[in-house]
Amino acid sequence: MTMLTGVILAGGQGRRMGGQDKGLVPLNGKPLYQHVLERLRPQVDIVVINANRNIDRYQLSGCRVVQDVFADYPGPLAGIYSALRAIEGDWAVFSSCDTPAIPLNFVEQLVQQRGDAPAVWVRSQERDHPTLALIHRDVAAPLQAYLQAGERRLMQFLRHQGGHAVLLPDDESAFHNINTPDDLDKRF
Numbered sequence: 001m002t003m004l005t006g007v008i009l010a011g012g013q014g015r016r017m018g019g020q021d022k023g024l025v026p027l028n029g030k031p032l033y034q035h036v037l038e039r040l041r042p043q044v045d046i047v048v049i050n051a052n053r054n055i056d057r058y059q060l061s062g063c064r065v066v067q068d069v070f071a072d073y074p075g076p077l078a079g080i081y082s083a084l085r086a087i088e089g090d091w092a093v094f095s096s097c098d099t100p101a102i103p104l105n106f107v108e109q110l111v112q113q114r115g116d117a118p119a120v121w122v123r124s125q126e127r128d129h130p131t132l133a134l135i136h137r138d139v140a141a142p143l144q145a146y147l148q149a150g151e152r153r154l155m156q157f158l159r160h161q162g163g164h165a166v167l168l169p170d171d172e173s174a175f176h177n178i179n180t181p182d183d184l185d186k187r188f
């Protein structure tokens with residue numbers, strides 16, 4: 001595999017978080033995205049952050065920040081598309097900004113179990129996590145058509161491209177994600 005880019009998806013609206021920029025919400029004294037950055041960085045060659053506001057704050061991390069090319073927040077696929085267009089190597093591995101305990105070996109697992117698929121994502125404890133995914137840049141072209149047709153379903157799209165899930169060992173807490181202010185108190 002050539003250069004592997006890690007992409008942190010932080011471009012959502014954070015409606016369940018009262019409209020806050022979820023990646024910047026503090027958890028144990030650090031913005032959520034930074035938890036993800038610290039776990040993703042050792043697993044990839046370079047990290048890019050996909051964000052649509054507070055760009056200067058994300059840039060403080062030293063990472064390049066890529067904004068969506070769509071203005072209407074169509075969902076995570078928009079961030080995936082925008083990042084795939086911007087990466088230098090052939091492959092990107094994605095993580096939401098709201099999963100602060102992602103495993104330190106999930107990228108290795110995705111790479112090893114990819115076979116010849118152009119996209120793979122994490123499944124653990126019978127739950128799919130399609131925003132934790134390894135995707136080839138050539139997927140950007142069909143993704144553009146899919147989004148322009150008004151489609152939004154991430155896993156359906158990845159399956160249609162020949163993608164499949166990769167089983168990771170059961171570790172429920174590793175994939176907890178934070179959606180509401182209550183999640184910040186309860187889970188970590």
Ligand SMILES: Nc1nc2c(ncn2[C@@H]2O[C@H](COP(=O)(O)OP(=O)(O)OP(=O)(O)O)[C@@H](O)[C@H]2O)c(=O)[nH]1
Pocket residue numbers: 009010011012013014015016017022050051068072073074075076077078079080095096097098131179
């Ligand atoms: N670039 C981009 N990322 C998005 C978009 N919508 C969601 N995401 C990202 O996709 C991941 C999962 O999305 P959600 O949990 O629904 O995040 P969200 O949209 O911020 O939160 P809600 O508005 O409460 O659903 C998060 O990492 C979001 O940042 C979008 O329109 N553009």
